[in-house]
Amino acid sequence: MRYQTIKANNRISNATSFGRHLYRFLRKPEQKALLPEGSGWRGQAAWILADALAHWSGNRLKIASLRADDGNVEHVVASEPARRLFVDADGVAGQMDLMTKMAVVMRTPKVTVADFAADDAHRAGIAYDENIAIELAIRLLHRFGPYRPDLLSPPVPKAREIEADHRLIADICSRIGIGRVPCPGGVAIA
Numbered sequence: 001m002r003y004q005t006i007k008a009n010n011r012i013s014n015a016t017s018f019g020r021h022l023y024r025f026l027r028k029p030e031q032k033a034l035l036p037e038g039s040g041w042r043g044q045a046a047w048i049l050a051d052a053l054a055h056w057s058g059n060r061l062k063i064a065s066l067r068a069d070d071g072n073v074e075h076v077v078a079s080e081p082a083r084r085l086f087v088d089a090d091g092v093a094g095q096m097d098l099m100t101k102m103a104v105v106m107r108t109p110k111v112t113v114a115d116f117a118a119d120d121a122h123r124a125g126i127a128y129d130e131n132i133a134i135e136l137a138i139r140l141l142h143r144f145g146p147y148r149p150d151l152l153s154p155p156v157p158k159a160r161e162i163e164a165d166h167r168l169i170a171d172i173c174s175r176i177g178i179g180r181v182p183c184p185g186g187v188a189i190a
Contacts, residue, residue: 019091
């Protein structure tokens with residue numbers, strides 16, 4: 001299931017409603033005014049955003065770092081480890097979406113999700129200001145209400161995506177010698 005896709009000019013498109021709304025919310029002038037000078041939510045202020053999301057969620061979202069092969073912190077995100085979902089300035093992402101974005105958009109291939117360590121983030125030049133994080137968490141609460149895990153729920157696939165998945169399943173089944181396969185909704189794939 002894809003939560004994000006990369007469009008022309010490296011623009012991220014979110015498949016979840018919350019992801020789209022968060023993306024727009026963070027780009028409004030009043031949220032941009034919170035940023036430390038010369039930073040952006042996707043870059044140096046990613047830690048502030050991840051901490052704000054963690055506060056807003058009552059710490060149901062955890063702060064995680066994305067590390068390069070050399071161990072350097074390249075990005076900071078909020079994560080829901082049980083579902084392997086991540087939230088940053090581009091919205092909600094699955095692990096594959098996040099790794100793709102890191103390689104294509106942020107030009108940092110081969111990163112891994114790791115536990116967050118404040119000292120490592122400081123060394124990488126990622127900004128942090130607790131007052132800004134708390135103010136942003138309050139703004140998230142006012143805009144989105146209390147955090148609910150269903151905000152990060154997978155997008156509902158479009159009919160053409162379901163049909164493509166069914167064709168793929170049918171092709172795989174025919175290659176391995178399985179006949180008709182029942183699908184959700186009671187329709188059999190031949």
